[in-house]
Amino acid sequence: MASKLAPWVLRTGSRTLRSASRQQRRSFQTATVRRSETFVVHRDTPDNNPSIPFKFNAQNEKLIQEVLSRYPSQYKKAAVMPLLDLGQRQHGFTSISVMNEVARILEMPPMRVYEVATFYTMYNRNPVGRFHVQCCTTTPCQLRGSDSIMKAIEEQLGIHHGETTPDNMFTFTEVECLGACANAPMVQINDDYYEDLTAETTKSLLQALKEAAEKTGAGGMAPGLAGSAGKDDVSGESSGRPVKQGGEGYSAQGASLPAPGPLSKRISCEPAHGLTSLTGEPWTAEQVFRKDGAL
Numbered sequence: 001m002a003s004k005l006a007p008w009v010l011r012t013g014s015r016t017l018r019s020a021s022r023q024q025r026r027s028f029q030t031a032t033v034r035r036s037e038t039f040v041v042h043r044d045t046p047d048n049n050p051s052i053p054f055k056f057n058a059q060n061e062k063l064i065q066e067v068l069s070r071y072p073s074q075y076k077k078a079a080v081m082p083l084l085d086l087g088q089r090q091h092g093f094t095s096i097s098v099m100n101e102v103a104r105i106l107e108m109p110p111m112r113v114y115e116v117a118t119f120y121t122m123y124n125r126n127p128v129g130r131f132h133v134q135c136c137t138t139t140p141c142q143l144r145g146s147d148s149i150m151k152a153i154e155e156q157l158g159i160h161h162g163e164t165t166p167d168n169m170f171t172f173t174e175v176e177c178l179g180a181c182a183n184a185p186m187v188q189i190n191d192d193y194y195e196d197l198t199a200e201t202t203k204s205l206l207q208a209l210k211e212a213a214e215k216t217g218a219g220g221m222a223p224g225l226a227g228s229a230g231k232d233d234v235s236g237e238s239s240g241r242p243v244k245q246g247g248e249g250y251s252a253q254g255a256s257l258p259a260p261g262p263l264s265k266r267i268s269c270e271p272a273h274g275l276t277s278l279t280g281e282p283w284t285a286e287q288v289f290r291k292d293g294a295l
Contacts, residue, residue, distance in 0.1 A: 054097035152199035168220030182269035196264035212255035
C-alpha cells in the first residue's frame with residue numbers, strides 16, 4: 001500500500017513546491033482613487049454644512065403638527081419622509097441642516113434620517129435651480145425619442161446632465177423611469193409631468209418657464225435660497241398672487257404656461273388616433289346605485 005501512495009505523495013509535494021517558489025507578481029492600477037458618490041456620503045461644502053442654521057417657518061410648523069397628528073405619538077418617526085419633503089420645499093434642497101432639524105423634531109437618531117435622505121433620489125442633497133428638469137431615458141422613453149429631448153434641453157439651456165444654468169434658474173438631470181411610459185417621452189419639472197414631448201415642444205416649454213419666472217419676479221435657485229419672490233413658498237403662489245389654472249394652461253401676471261400632462265392632442269394615455277373604448281357618457285350615481293338601499 002505504501003508503494004502505491006509514495007508516487008502520489010511525491011507528485012503532490014513537487015507541485016506544491018513549484019507553486020510556492022513562483023515569483024509573486026502584483027498588477028498596479030494607474031487610475032485615481034474615487035471617493036464615495038454623493039448618494040452615499042455627505043461632505044461639507046460652503047452651502048451645505050451643519051453650521052448653517054435651519055428652522056421651519058411658522059406656516060410649515062403648522063403643517064408639521066398636522067402631519068404628526070396622523071401618527072400615534074410612539075410612531076411619529078414614520079413622518080420622516082413628509083417632513084424631509086417639507087424641509088426641501090422650504091430650503092430648496094435637503095441639506096444636512098434640514099436632516100438634523102427633522103431628526104430633532106421626530107426625536108430620532110440623525111443617522112436614521114440620513115439613511116432615508118440618501119436612499120430616495122427625490123431628495124436633492126445638493127442645491128438645484130428653481131426649475132429642476134428631470135428627463136427620463138429608460139427604454140420606453142428612449143424608444144420614443146428621449147435622445148432628441150435630451151439634446152433639445154442641452155441646446156436650450158446650454159448645460160448638460162448634473163449642471164445648473166449660471167442664473168440658477170434651471171438644473172438638468174437625467175433620470176430613470178418616472179412611471180409615465182404610456183406618454184413617452186416625458187420630463188418631470190419640479191412636481192409636474194410634461195408628456196408626449198417633441199424637441200420643439202420641449203424648447204417652447206423651457207422658454208415659457210423662463211419667461212414666467214422673469215415676469216412674476218421669481219429669482220433663481222429653488223424657493224428659500226435667493227430673492228424674496230417665491231421665498232418659502234409651498235402654497236402654489238408666486239409673488240403673492242395665486243396662479244390660476246385655465247383650461248389650456250396656467251396664467252398669472254401676464255405669464256402663461258402649458259398645463260402639465262400630454263403636450264399633444266391626447267387628454268390622457270388614450271391611443272393617439274382617438275379613443276377606442278369608453279366613448280359613451282359616464283354613468284351617473286342614479287344609474288349605479290339603487291334607491292331602495294339594497295345592495
